[in-house]
Amino acid sequence: MMFFDQTVVRVRAGVRIDRGGNQIPDWSADAVSRQTILEVNVQPTTASEATTPERVAVVTGWHLQSPPGVDVDVTAMDRIEWAGMLLEVVGEVARWFDPLDGTVHHVEFDLVRATG
Numbered sequence: 662m663m664f665f666d667q668t669v670v671r672v673r674a675g676v677r678i679d680r681g682g683n684q685i686p687d688w689s690a691d692a693v694s695r696q697t698i699l700e701v702n703v704q705p706t707t708a709s710e711a712t713t714p715e716r717v718a719v720v721t722g723w724h725l726q727s728p729p730g731v732d733v734d735v736t737a738m739d740r741i742e743w744a745g746m747l748l749e750v751v752g753e754v755a756r757w758f759d760p761l762d763g764t765v766h767h768v769e770f771d772l773v774r775a776t777g
Contacts, residue, residue: 665700665728670742671735686738695742698733702726703743706771723748723772732756732765741772748772 675692676684687693707722725741727733733754735741741748751771759766 665702665726667701667703667743669698669701669703669725671696671698671733672740672742672747673736674738696734698727698735700728700731701733702728703772718775720773720775722751722774725770725772727768729767730764731767733768735768735770737770743772746774748774 673694673696674686674688675694677687677692679685703723703725705722706724707720709720711718723743735750735754737750737753739750741750749772751773754768754770756768757766758764
């Protein structure tokens with residue numbers, strides 16, 4: 662049975678203009694927006710380690726799912742704060758639709774943290 666008892670914070674970059682006049686993401690503390698997302702399920706998925714003489718790189722992954730009937734405001738460009746970590750959204754956010762009424766049944770996406 663899956664439990665939806667975890668809380669995450671969606672972190673979305675603001676926008677700034679670079680020297681070339683292009684809009685680029687601004688991850689500075691004053692520019693980001695945060696939204697608390699309640700009652701999700703986060704589970705571990707993968708872990709890998711690569712060792713070189715210069716460093717040890719560790720990549721850890723998680724999978725987030727919302728409960729039935731709940732859509733969440735998260736995109737592939739966002740980051741997620743959870744369990745004291747800042748995680749990257751990997752790939753697109755999957756919205757699964759109810760075949761009977763066409764509304765979002767639930768949302769799923771993967772997260773990753775790379776250290777080292």
